Amino acid sequence: MATAVQNTPGRTDWAEDGEPELASVLPQPVTTKNKDGTETVVSYYLNEAGKKVKRTQRVRRTVVKKRENPRVAERRQWAKMGPEANKPAGPGDTTTLGENIIFRPQVGFKAGGVQEKAPEEEKKNDALKKMQIKCRICSGDHFTTKCPFKDSMAAPEEGTGEGAGGEGGGDGIDAAGGLGSTTGAYVPIHLRNGRKGEGERMGGKFERDDLATLRVTNVSELAEEQDLRDMFERHGRVTRVFLAKDRETGRAKGFAFVSYADRADAARACERMDGYGFGHLILRVEFAKKADGK
């Protein structure tokens, strides 16, 4: 027995000569059935380095029965011919899978891209229905322009609307109030009820409210937008990060704008991040100056 053991090549465990079986013989694979119907197979093998590896596999066996036309089955066994003669089984590079198309026949189908939008349109319609329509004048359940009290109740909303006297002329209309829409005349945006162009700004007024935007200077060249975003996210939700990049080299130019959803967050961030060390430079954070009209 001892001789047989010594002749096995690659052995390094001669110290365990007393129990040779353990060292050189791999245990048999063991299959156990689990409670949920799967099987666990534990097997051993030697990998390329000669080390013993234990492999545990959880296997579920399912039998799928499919009926097939015998002629079709026979054709599947045919050897591929022509340019496909020596190619392996399975679709080659002449076959690709396209994008998923939702095809649902429907009565009264209308072409023109409407069908593709259907699920989104439905969502929009649902949102519209759920939306509470409230009139600004009398808080009723209708749109402002349809308000029955346009004439009487519009008056207290005057504001900067004195200029309304300019529309459509006639001093008698002054009393109608700042809206001017009561007379049916057009009121330009900047003269309407409320502040200058509120809610009319391009991009929506919540996008880049300058009072919630911080200007960060002395930013390291190696900084990236994602880094800045992560840093400033700690103080509140960041809606936009704009990192000034040099067009040619792509490196940071040294400053950035960070916009918050909430003004208070911006204020807090301003205090906290001013003087923060990033890279090898110290950041300077201040509120961004309002964009000047150019």
Next chain:
Amino acid sequence: MRPILLSGHERALTQVKFSKEGDLIFSVSKDHVVCAWYSANGERFGAYKGHQGALWTVDVDPTTTLLATGGADNTMRLWEVRTGKLLKTWDYATSVKRVEFSEDGRQLLAVTEKRTGQLSTVYIYDISPDPSEPAPSEHALRIVVDEQPRVTVAGFSYLNHFIIMGHEDGSVSQWDAKSGEHIKDNYSHEDGMQVSDLQWSADRTYFLTASKDKTAKLHDTATLEVLKTYTADTPLNSAAICPDPQQYVILGGGQAAMDVTTTSQRQGKFEARFYHKVFEEEIGRVRGHFGPLNSVAVDPTGKCYCSGGEDGYVRVHHFDPPYFDFQFEVEREARAESRI
């Protein structure tokens, strides 16, 4: 459903055909190549090389042993599907625009083009389904169409009684398949708008013609009367009837110069249109091709359909459950009543 794109051709597709069991698709194109594909996964089975010109047409016999192709090199060729061996070549004076096997696979017809000095002719051959037996060089019947405008498409009717032809001026005609006698015509499509495709129902008692006049019409084989008309907004190149129990037809066409719209550029804009066969109403469209659809074919078992386009792609679509469940209200009621 996710379409499988088959890109084995370098030029526009001219015809696609399913085998009788629906497991193989044969496609021919202007690039001289015939390809065979498995419809289940789009795997290419092989290609048949030998033609020297653009291929216009292909058909496979009901046992899927023989394949016939016709092309612009003025030949019709017979191949063995399994090995790709060329069994027979027939030479003509002009290009072959259409080939079709009869229902039992015992006869094969070829439609040759009309040229100066040559009239449109339809040749019929008796074919034996055994590939080892040589096919005849002599035609069993030849129909020379001289009084009528050029023949664009033709096919065998049920029981090989008639040969139905479609013409360049939009008419369809009926001929006796044994004697070659002209029986009747019907000027069903708009004058001057050629019949671009003719496809049969499963039992060949009615057929669907597609025409450049933007309509497809369902005709009765025996009387040639128009049973149904399906109107589209583009000239049609092909039309197919879905097998029962689905009551649909598929139309394919398209004009190359389309208006630019703001649709996704990853998907092409050319569509296959689905109509209800009985109600003549459009029920859906499937887009994806980057060029007009030149040919549409439906799997005889009804599980999938494929379309070959001018863009060189064949798109195979396996239908989802909603396709099989769709019914009009009246159909649902009728079915409920018949059960009671």
